[in-house]
Amino acid sequence: MGSLAKGLDDILHSDKIAIFCHTMPDADTLASAVALKKLIKQNLPEGTAQKQIDIFVDADEISEINGAIIKNVETNVQHCEKYDLAIAVDCASSNRLGKYEELFFSADKTINIDHHATNTQYAQNNLVLKGSSTCEAIYILAKIKNYNISDEVCNLIYSGIITDTNNLTQGNITANTHKTITEMVARKINIEALNEHFFKNNNKSKAFLLQKALSTLKFLSYDRIALMKLSKQDLANADACFEDTMGIVNHGIEIKGVEIAILAIKQEDNTYYVSLRGKNNINVADIAKQFGGGGHDQVAAFQYNGTIADLQQPLLKACREELNKHPNENLTDSLFFGDDEDDLKVFSNDEETNI
Ligand SMILES: [Mn+2]
Structure with missing residues (x-):
C-alpha cells in the first residue's frame, strides 16, 4: 500500500529527483513524466532552492506523434551520481523500466505512480490509482497539493487521458475522468488540435x-x-x-x-x-x-x-x-436511448424551440 501524504512529502524534501518512463513509451508515460517535472518545478515553496529533476526513458525510437511531448525536454542525462528520490510513472512492473531499472532502485527513496490493475507494487511507496491514466493520477496529486496547474501541464494531462482511453472509448473511465476532462475544457488548451495530433495524424x-x-x-x-x-x-x-x-x-x-x-x-x-x-x-x-x-x-x-x-x-x-x-453477454443489448416522445419533450419546453 502507498502513502500519498508521504509521497508528496518526499517530493517536497528531495533535491535530486529522477523520473522514469516505461520502455516502448506511450503518450501517457511521457506526458506524466513531463507534467510531474513541470508541476514540481512550478510549485516550489518560496525560498526553496531549485531541484535537479532528470527524466529517463529507455527507448530506441519514439514515434513522431509521441515524440512531440518530449521534444524540448532533456532526457537520459544523469546529472547526479545518486538520486534522493526515484519516481516511476505508468510502469506496472519494474522490468518496464528497461535498462534504467537499476538506477531506479539505487535511489534512497522510490515511488511508483500508476493506474494498472496488475501493478506489482515494486517501489517503497506505491500510488496506484484506479483511473484512466497515470496523467489523471498526476492531476489528482496536483489538486490535493493545491498546486498551481499551468496550461501547458493541462495540455499534457489531457493528452495522457485521451490517448490511454482511445479518445474515451476504453479503459478505466470514471466519473473523475470526465470531471478532469471538463476542467481541461475550461482551460486554454486546444482540444481540436490535440485530437487531430493524436488521432488524425497517422503517417x-x-x-x-x-x-x-x-x-x-x-x-x-x-x-x-x-x-x-x-x-x-x-x-x-x-x-x-x-x-x-x-x-x-x-x-x-x-x-x-x-x-x-x-x-x-x-x-x-x-x-x-x-x-x-x-x-x-x-x-x-x-x-x-x-x-x-x-x-x-x-x-x-x-x-x-x-x-x-x-x-x-x-x-x-x-x-x-x-x-x-x-x-x-452483450453490453449493447442493455442500451436504452429512450423513445421519440421523451426525446422531443427535451426540446418542447419552450414554444420558441418547439420542433
Ligand atoms: Mn497509462
Missing part, C-alpha cells in the same frame, strides 16, 4: 502497416476472437517503427461480435509482442498475466519467447476459458 507507413495487419485478420471461436499478425519484416516493408503498431489491435475489437482482439508481432527470432483488447466484461489482463504480462481489464499485453506454434494453443485456450465465463 503513410502506419496506414500500410494496418493494411498488412488487416490482410492477416482471422476469426476464431465463433467470431468472438479476432487475430492479426505482423512481423518485423512487415514493419521494414512499410518503413514503419514499432510505435506504428500501436492501436492496430483496436481494429479487431471494433468489429461487432468480437470480444477478444489479438495482435501478435514477431519482433526478433522467436520473440513475440502480443497485444490484447477485450470488451463485454472480458478481462484480457487476466489472460496476459498467464503469460507474464499485464495491463487493464480491456487493454493488456505480454512478451513471449517462443514460436507462434507454441504460443497459439495455450493462448487460444486461455482466451476460450475467459470467453466461457461470459457466455452470450
